[in-house]
Amino acid sequence: MTEDPIAFDAVLDLCRDKHRRIILAVLAEERRSLTVNDLRKTILSCDHHLPVTETSEATLTEIERSLHHTHIPKLESAGVIDYDSDRQLVEPTDQFDRLQPHLSAILDIDPTLEDPIEL
Template structure:
C-alpha cells in the first residue's frame, strides 16, 4: 500500500492515503473486521472469536452453528492476508503470535469513507435536492395564491415545509445510525436476514 511506511513499532508509520483506505475497504472481510471491533468498543479481541463471528455473518447463521471448516477458512484469510494489511495501515494492531487484534491509531479515521447507501435507496444529496425543489415549488404556488394552496396561509405552508425537512432528517438520522459500522447486528453491507 502506498503512503504507508512501517518499521518496528508505530514510529515511521504515516497516515494512509485515500487510495490506501479505499483499497483496504474494498474487501468485505476487512470491513466486517472493522464492524466487529467497533461493536467491541475498542477491546482487544481474539482472532478465533473474530473469525467465528465473521464466518457466522458470511453464512447467515449464529456463531454457535459455525463449523470448524467454515471458521478455519475465515481464520486463515484474516491471519495471512487481511489483518497484516490492516496492521500495515495502522488501522488495527495485530499480534500474529498471540492472535490478538485491536483498533489502532487510524481506526477512527476510516469511518469517514464508510457511508453505506443500499442499492434501492437514492443518495442523500439527491433526496434533499429534490425535497428542496419541491419546497420551493410549493412556496411559489402558495405565494401567488393558486387554488387550493390559497386555502392555507403562507406561514402554514412554510411550517409544512419545515416539518417535511424535520421528519426527513429524523428518519435519515435513524437509518444512518443503523448503517454505521459497529451498530448492533450484522454489518450494514450484508442483506438483512429474518
C-alpha cells in the same frame, strides 16, 4: 478540499473485501481490542449467517486462514490495527480513528452489511 486522497484510497482498498469490511465494521462499533476468535465469529454471523456450532470445520479453517494470512496482515500493514499474535488480539490504532469518516460512509452504503455489526 483539504482531505487526504491517499487516506481515502487506502480505505477503499481496505474495504475491497467483504470480510475486511466486516472486521472494520465490528472494530468501529466495538471500539476496543478483539480476539481473532471474535472476528471469526462475527464473519460467520454476518457473512454465513451461522453460529460456530453449526459451521463445518472446512469453513472455520478457511476463515481462520484468511484472517491470519490475508486480512489481519493487510490491516496491520495499513497501520489501522496492531496485532498481537501471541494473544491473538487485534487492536484498532490512532490511524483507524483517522479513517473513521471515510470508513463510516463506505460501510453505511454496503447493502450486504447489517447495521450495526456486533459481536
